Amino acid sequence: MKKTTCILLCIWMVLSLTSCKNTAEETASFEAMDTVMSLKVYGGDGICGTLEARAHELDELLSSADTDSEIYRLNKNGTARLTGDALTLINRSLSLSAETDGSFDMTVYPAVCAWGFISGNYQIPDGKTLDALAQNIDYRQVSVNGDSVSLPENAAIDLGAVAKGYLADECADILGGSGASCAVLNLGGTILLYGAAFKVGVADPENPAGYFGYLSCGEGVVATSGGYERYFEQDGVRYIHILDPKTAKPVDNGTLSVTIFSDDGVLSDALSTALFVMGIDKATAYYQNHDGFDFILLTDDGKLYVTEEIYDRFSLADGCSYQLKKVKK
Numbered sequence: 001m002k003k004t005t006c007i008l009l010c011i012w013m014v015l016s017l018t019s020c021k022n023t024a025e026e027t028a029s030f031e032a033m034d035t036v037m038s039l040k041v042y043g044g045d046g047i048c049g050t051l052e053a054r055a056h057e058l059d060e061l062l063s064s065a066d067t068d069s070e071i072y073r074l075n076k077n078g079t080a081r082l083t084g085d086a087l088t089l090i091n092r093s094l095s096l097s098a099e100t101d102g103s104f105d106m107t108v109y110p111a112v113c114a115w116g117f118i119s120g121n122y123q124i125p126d127g128k129t130l131d132a133l134a135q136n137i138d139y140r141q142v143s144v145n146g147d148s149v150s151l152p153e154n155a156a157i158d159l160g161a162v163a164k165g166y167l168a169d170e171c172a173d174i175l176g177g178s179g180a181s182c183a184v185l186n187l188g189g190t191i192l193l194y195g196a197a198f199k200v201g202v203a204d205p206e207n208p209a210g211y212f213g214y215l216s217c218g219e220g221v222v223a224t225s226g227g228y229e230r231y232f233e234q235d236g237v238r239y240i241h242i243l244d245p246k247t248a249k250p251v252d253n254g255t256l257s258v259t260i261f262s263d264d265g266v267l268s269d270a271l272s273t274a275l276f277v278m279g280i281d282k283a284t285a286y287y288q289n290h291d292g293f294d295f296i297l298l299t300d301d302g303k304l305y306v307t308e309e310i311y312d313r314f315s316l317a318d319g320c321s322y323q324l325k326k327v328k329k
């Protein structure tokens with residue numbers, strides 16, 4: 001088996017920060033949440049240390065793999081009393097699962113493990129195993145009673161698809177209470193843009209070191225989900241880390257990447273995963289029936305779908321041959 005893991009890299013670029021440049025710049029780079037994060041803050045007066053500490057704190061609380069985390073304890077014992085952050089994010093995740101009709105479902109964790117995405121020992125589970133895994137994926141089985149959370153037997157949760165979005169929201173609050181004038185926090189594929197207008201490059205899945213285009217946007221959170229971020233290949237087939245909760249198998253619906261722009265970080269992060277699972281037709285219907293976000297979705301036939309609100313603020317990179325399609329509300 002050929003094992004290929006393309007760990008999420010810092011692949012985003014902010015092209016213009018001109019309005020920030022009259023204040024002192026502070027930067028930091030570190031690993032958290034299984035990715036590389038890089039921070040750039042203007043006028044923050046030492047705030048990077050606080051932001052980094054919050055990233056490590058949330059990582060330690062929310063990681064399913066870290067044996068000291070609250071989520072690990074919940075998964076191991078089937079029940080746990082949780083503190084503020086983990087509880088808040090589980091409650092929010094349950095609402096988002098319901099809103100996306102289970103396309104985003106944190107109970108995919110046993111399936112994520114069975115495919116080897118946590119251990120790195122990649123394998124294709126047999127049909128019977130997949131059926132059993134798929135039957136156990138169901139966010140409606142997670143029960144929350146006050147601060148006490150319980151899971152049914154064989155269930156376990158994974159907040160990996162929303163943790164960076166939650167961190168982005170937390171960082172926005174920290175920045176809001178500081179003297180920082182503006183900031184760009186690259187939290188590993190989830191970017192917080194704070195205090196100014198920005199132009200952001202969107203990574204090209206065909207060449208993740210480059211960009212297929214640029215989005216001009218104001219404050220908010222830009223989150224991208226892509227199969228290219230983590231996958232393995234066997235017999236010429238690529239198996240990606242985003243799973244369809246209905247089948248427990250890697251998504252294989254022609255979607256290559258989904259980028260969401262929203263002022264709500266958790267929403268951005270959850271929907272980048274959920275719309276990837278939905279594919280372009282269901283994603284379009286979802287967009288037409290819900291507010292508070294925009295998307296850029298690339299399919300494997302070279303079509304780049306951009307929602308109408310941001311369509312005029314998006315430009316294709318020179319030489320990019322993807323075919324632009326406007327998605328109407």
Ligand code: AMP
Nearest residue numbers: 103104105106160161225241242243273
């Ligand atoms: P993201 O990069 O935000 O799309 O998150 C992907 C990560 O979330 C994966 O590496 C898994 O740990 C987990 N995951 C995979 N599929 C799903 C899904 N359908 N719903 C929720 N979490 C998922």
Ligand code: MG
Nearest residue numbers: 161269270273
């Ligand atoms: Mg996500």
